[in-house]
Amino acid sequence: MEIKDIIKEENLVYSKTKLLTDTTLTYCPGCGHGVAHRLLMEVIEEMNIREDTIGISPVGCSVFAYDFMDIDMAQAAHGRAPAVATGIKRCWPDKFVFTYQGDGDLAAIGTAETIHACNRGENFTIIFINNGIYGMTGGQMAPTTLPGMKSSTTPFGRDVSLMGNPIKITELVAQLPGTYFVSRQAVHKPANVRKAKKAIRTAFEVQQQKKGLSFVEIVSNCNSNWKMTPIQSNQWMEENMFPYYPIGDIKIEGKLIKTN
Amino acid sequence: MGELRLMKGNEAIAEAAIRAGCDAYFGYPITPQSEIIEYLAAEETHKRTGMVLLQAESEIAAINMVYGAASTGKKVMTSSSSPGISLKQEGISYIAGAELPCLIVNVVRGGPGLGTIQPSQADYFQATKGGGHGDYRLIVLAPASVQEMSDFVKLAFDLAFKYRNPAMILSDGMIGQMMEKVELFDPVPRNTEFDQSWVITGKTADRERNIITSLHLESASMEKHNQELQKKYIQMQEQEVRIEKIQCEDAEFLFVAYGSSARICQKAVDLARAEGIKTGLLRPQTLFPFPTKEIEKMAGQVKGILTVELSMGQMVEDVRLAVNGKIKVEFYGRAGGMIPTPEEVLKAMKQKIIGG
Ligand SMILES: Cc1ncc(C[n+]2csc(CCOP(=O)(O)OP(=O)(O)O)c2C)c(N)n1
Ligand code: SF4
Numbered sequence: 001m002e003i004k005d006i007i008k009e010e011n012l013v014y015s016k017t018k019l020l021t022d023t024t025l026t027y028c029p030g031c032g033h034g035v036a037h038r039l040l041m042e043v044i045e046e047m048n049i050r051e052d053t054i055g056i057s058p059v060g061c062s063v064f065a066y067d068f069m070d071i072d073m074a075q076a077a078h079g080r081a082p083a084v085a086t087g088i089k090r091c092w093p094d095k096f097v098f099t100y101q102g103d104g105d106l107a108a109i110g111t112a113e114t115i116h117a118c119n120r121g122e123n124f125t126i127i128f129i130n131n132g133i134y135g136m137t138g139g140q141m142a143p144t145t146l147p148g149m150k151s152s153t154t155p156f157g158r159d160v161s162l163m164g165n166p167i168k169i170t171e172l173v174a175q176l177p178g179t180y181f182v183s184r185q186a187v188h189k190p191a192n193v194r195k196a197k198k199a200i201r202t203a204f205e206v207q208q209q210k211k212g213l214s215f216v217e218i219v220s221n222c223n224s225n226w227k228m229t230p231i232q233s234n235q236w237m238e239e240n241m242f243p244y245y246p247i248g249d250i251k252i253e254g255k256l257i258k259t260n
Numbered sequence: 261m262g263e264l265r266l267m268k269g270n271e272a273i274a275e276a277a278i279r280a281g282c283d284a285y286f287g288y289p290i291t292p293q294s295e296i297i298e299y300l301a302a303e304e305t306h307k308r309t310g311m312v313l314l315q316a317e318s319e320i321a322a323i324n325m326v327y328g329a330a331s332t333g334k335k336v337m338t339s340s341s342s343p344g345i346s347l348k349q350e351g352i353s354y355i356a357g358a359e360l361p362c363l364i365v366n367v368v369r370g371g372p373g374l375g376t377i378q379p380s381q382a383d384y385f386q387a388t389k390g391g392g393h394g395d396y397r398l399i400v401l402a403p404a405s406v407q408e409m410s411d412f413v414k415l416a417f418d419l420a421f422k423y424r425n426p427a428m429i430l431s432d433g434m435i436g437q438m439m440e441k442v443e444l445f446d447p448v449p450r451n452t453e454f455d456q457s458w459v460i461t462g463k464t465a466d467r468e469r470n471i472i473t474s475l476h477l478e479s480a481s482m483e484k485h486n487q488e489l490q491k492k493y494i495q496m497q498e499q500e501v502r503i504e505k506i507q508c509e510d511a512e513f514l515f516v517a518y519g520s521s522a523r524i525c526q527k528a529v530d531l532a533r534a535e536g537i538k539t540g541l542l543r544p545q546t547l548f549p550f551p552t553k554e555i556e557k558m559a560g561q562v563k564g565i566l567t568v569e570l571s572m573g574q575m576v577e578d579v580r581l582a583v584n585g586k587i588k589v590e591f592y593g594r595a596g597g598m599i600p601t602p603e604e605v606l607k608a609m610k611q612k613i614i615g616g
Binding site for chain 2: 072
């Protein structure tokens with residue numbers, strides 16, 4: 001049997017996500033950003049809400065998310081995506097609005113915007129990619145960098161006595177009455193991918209029901225700046241990131257179900 | 261004739277915004293302009309016209325909310341005073357780069373730093389030369405009365421949408437706080453039918469997806485974008501200059517002043533003429549585009565120019581550029597909320613220009 005005999009309609013188990021453009025992803029091979037993009041676009045496609053969806057890309061490796069996501073999008077200043085989303089959603093309460101942000105964007109420079117949008121219970125979705133490092137600028141320390149973890153600005157490891165402990169912003173926003181659904185997921189294995197997609201879907205359904213802010217963290221890798229192979233980085237993530245950032249739902253239907 | 265009311269300048273801005281069909285206001289309180297958001301709140305704009313009103317957590321958040329709402333084609337505004345406007349600069353640069361229309365009001369107070377809450381015109385450089393990073397310009401309107409506080413709101417929105425460029429009303433604590441008679445324009449219906457070609461409201465089957473961004477990583481594309489922006493600014497300079505000339509026909513000496521300072525100079529012109537000194541006043545209503553040609557023309561008529569500002573001398577640089585050495589240009593100004601009297605200004609004219 002030759003390859004061409006296998007490529008047949010009935011053998012298709014996977015096809016390209018319709019709402020991703022044909023632009024080649026600029027992410028490093030093995031990086032979690034690409035999978036997260038796909039899941040987000042699949043949810044929008046499956047809910048059939050593209051005509052009413054507006055996305056906000058951050059400053060970070062995913063600044064060019066608008067080149068890959070085939071929907072209307074705005075690019076926000078570093079950390080300000082939740083404010084940009086607020087401006088849109090307040091004017092268009094029936095549209096679906098989401099931000100897609102890294103940890104530096106969301107939990108360092110944009111902390112105020114994140115917390116206040118969550119506190120006001122703005123009716124949009126925040127997708128938060130936590131890779132514990134500044135990817136785009138070459139691997140500097142992030143607010144989520146683990147204790148002892150090396151980065152280009154903590155070459156001997158993060159010293160918590162000087163730099164403080166990594167911030168668990170997801171647990172923090174879950175405390176606010178304005179958040180209705182808060183979940184932490186990963187996208188490095190098929191089972192995680194399925195759960196992450198379910199969480200993103202729930203987040204958009206919360207928007208549809210106008211229940212408040214929905215927040216999905218995706219603990220992800222940055223194999224390039226962690227200076228590991230993709231496989232090593234995923235293993236390292238499981239062994240080091242997951243104990244500090246445990247995977248699972250944190251708040252469902254406005255109720256905290258898990259406290260870390 | 262429109263409705264007549266006695267109002268504070270700040271209130272006139274707020275009422276005019278509602279009447280101009282503004283869709284949303286995002287702001288953070290700061291003296292001397294908090295009456296704008298307070299007036300809007302008391303008016304319950306969501307009931308009156310459906311206008312969205314939100315007190316943001318900071319000026320940074322407010323300007324980025326403006327960026328978001330403006331991306332969807334809505335008529336949106338924010339207002340603040342000097343320190344708050346400084347915080348907005350990154351956002352304003354993004355808005356100019358992404359070519360979004362909006363209105364930003366600066367009711368200027370004295371600086372630098374936390375400065376004073378008293379009136380000042382020391383934000384001229386920031387407003388007209390960029391303020392934020394990169395090569396961009398705001399359309400800058402300078403009201404000199406409560407009437408113009410109202411009228412310029414409508415004008416600013418019209419110009420902002422015409423050029424897809426942020427417009428600023430550069431006022432000061434004096435005009436913001438003082439009460440005057442104002443004739444309000446009739447309410448304009450809110451924009452429901454707007455140019456959909458660039459806005460982001462969700463990609464529909466009948467059009468390409470839209471992207472609002474100021475990012476141009478490739479040098480050639482960045483340069484091209486800069487050139488396109490310059491074309492807009494040149495067009496503004498050719499078409500949008502607005503000035504008021506007071507007693508200029510036979511003037512031998514000229515005051516150039518905007519906003520509050522122009523009010524003082526107008527009185528000084530009367531005082532001078534009572535003494536037989538033929539002075540006039542040229543009042544720029546647009547600070548960008550700047551009335552370079554109009555001032556150059558006056559330089560062919562008068563013997564000298566005194567620029568008066570509530571600052572240590574900022575607009576005077578543009579006046580000197582316009583005059584280009586032809587005649588003498590001097591400056592008189594007070595800072596920190598100190599307001600010169602018409603007599604003081606006339607004395608400066610005599611000492612620095614007429615006698616000098
Ligand atoms: C105001 C401002 N400060 C700093 C930067 C530089 N900068 C760009 S991306 C970035 C960090 C991004 O890290 P993160 O949000 O974690 O996203 P990642 O690249 O890891 O996906 C920084 C500091 C900027 N663009 N703007
Ligand atoms: S630098 Fe890191 S976060 Fe950025 S694309 Fe590469 S692996 Fe992903």
